[in-house]
Amino acid sequence: MKIKKLSLHNFRNYEDETFVFSDGLNVLVGKNAQGKTNCAEAVFYLCTGASLRIRHDRQLIRHGESCASLRAEAEGRFGAVSLEAEIRENGRELRVNGSKVARSVDFLGNMRSVFFSPGELRIVQDGPDERRRFLNLSVSQTSRTYAAALLRYQRILEQRNNLLKERDLGLVFETLPVWDEQLAAYAAVLIRHRKEYLRRLSPLAAEAHAFLTDGVETLALGFDADYPDGEGEIAEKLKRELSAAYERDVRLGFTTVGPHRDDMKISIGGVDARGFASQGQTRTAALAVKLAELEIFRELSGEPPILILDDVMSELDLPRRKKLLARTSGVQCILTCTHAERVLYGKETNKIRIEGGKIVP
Ligand SMILES: Nc1ncnc2c1ncn2[C@@H]1O[C@H](COP(=O)(O)OP(=O)(O)OP(=O)(O)O)[C@@H](O)[C@H]1O
Ligand SMILES: [Mg+2]
Numbered sequence: 001m002k003i004k005k006l007s008l009h010n011f012r013n014y015e016d017e018t019f020v021f022s023d024g025l026n027v028l029v030g031k032n033a034q035g036k037t038n039c040a041e042a043v044f045y046l047c048t049g050a051s052l053r054i055r056h057d058r059q060l061i062r063h064g065e066s067c068a069s070l071r072a073e074a075e076g077r078f079g080a081v082s083l084e085a086e087i088r089e090n091g092r093e094l095r096v097n098g099s100k101v102a103r104s105v106d107f108l109g110n111m112r113s114v115f116f117s118p119g120e121l122r123i124v125q126d127g128p129d130e131r132r133r134f135l136n137l138s139v140s141q142t143s144r145t146y147a148a149a150l151l152r153y154q155r156i157l158e159q160r161n162n163l164l165k166e167r168d169l170g171l172v173f174e175t176l177p178v179w180d181e182q183l184a185a186y187a188a189v190l191i192r193h194r195k196e197y198l199r200r201l202s203p204l205a206a207e208a209h210a211f212l213t214d215g216v217e218t219l220a221l222g223f224d225a226d227y228p229d230g231e232g233e234i235a236e237k238l239k240r241e242l243s244a245a246y247e248r249d250v251r252l253g254f255t256t257v258g259p260h261r262d263d264m265k266i267s268i269g270g271v272d273a274r275g276f277a278s279q280g281q282t283r284t285a286a287l288a289v290k291l292a293e294l295e296i297f298r299e300l301s302g303e304p305p306i307l308i309l310d311d312v313m314s315e316l317d318l319p320r321r322k323k324l325l326a327r328t329s330g331v332q333c334i335l336t337c338t339h340a341e342r343v344l345y346g347k348e349t350n351k352i353r354i355e356g357g358k359i360v361p
Helices: 036-048 118-125 128-142 144-164 169-213 231-244 246-252 279-301 318-327
Strands: 002-011 014-020 025-029 067-076 079-088 091-096 113-116 219-223 264-268 306-310 333-337 349-355 358-360
Touching (some): 036 306, 036 333, 113 279, 118 279, 128 264, 169 279
Parallel strands (some): 025 333
Antiparallel strands (some): 002 067, 349 358
């Protein structure tokens, strides 16, 4: 999948700008705070319908304006596709090839991208939240079933948590099993997909990691929760766990078991990476996870996704930068940096200079 053109109107610090991308390496160059990440974010938004940086879409609208619009023209193995998003204060409209999509999950996966920025180091370093976020976004890009189940799950979870704060305990204990039935069903979809995804991701990440470290260290990923394989069995197990936790959930006022609490394990040389890996090891592990994500998308869709590398080159040492670029031949890259010379290495590049939300020649 290759993005050919991206037009931004009142998006972040862009008023009206059109980017034309080449099929290979595209380098967005500019000083700090000029709009490089904003452009990368726009591409990612059109892939996923979500931003990596914010909670509320309205933050994407250029200050003082009431509506932002983004449009991408892309080309994949099934032909050309146009993706549009119009973001207003009170909602948004998404269009694929000019037709409005009713459900936001139908917007997903028309164009896929892997986003890597220093922020992704949190996948390795931080608490389970970051890893769940990674899994949710990544698995959603490969499965609309997952994305739809995730939305439902989150809605039911919120309602269940509201119920847990209710004072009428008779009502609480009577109603919980009703919520649990639905919650467990959607949870089972999430868990089965995550397990399957990690089963495929793990060897790819190990391989990428071996490539980056010349085989000195081994990386392993896994699902840090114990569930059976079939969705029916997962749901049954979860219902038992949910009801066993009623007293605790009521006391704490939130749901303490389920996929919103599960974690993904990342270990280097057999040791849990979190709280142990050095800065360099963290960077390499995070990069390996992202390269594995790229391979999974490639396997599933038969073509490589767009690789967005925001500000990562300066974080990597020279041999790793070279390895990364070698690894991504044939992949369309959008790379941001403040000094282009350092990343080029004679590669054919399409350099786009950005200043104050404008492309300058
Ligand atoms: N909704 C918005 N309306 C107007 N300007 C915005 C909006 N959101 C962000 N900006 C501006 O965009 C600029 C940041 O752009 P961006 O994050 O793309 O910078 P960058 O070029 O990636 O810089 P760096 O090299 O520091 O990462 C900031 O000046 C910020 O104030
Ligand atoms: Mg930036």
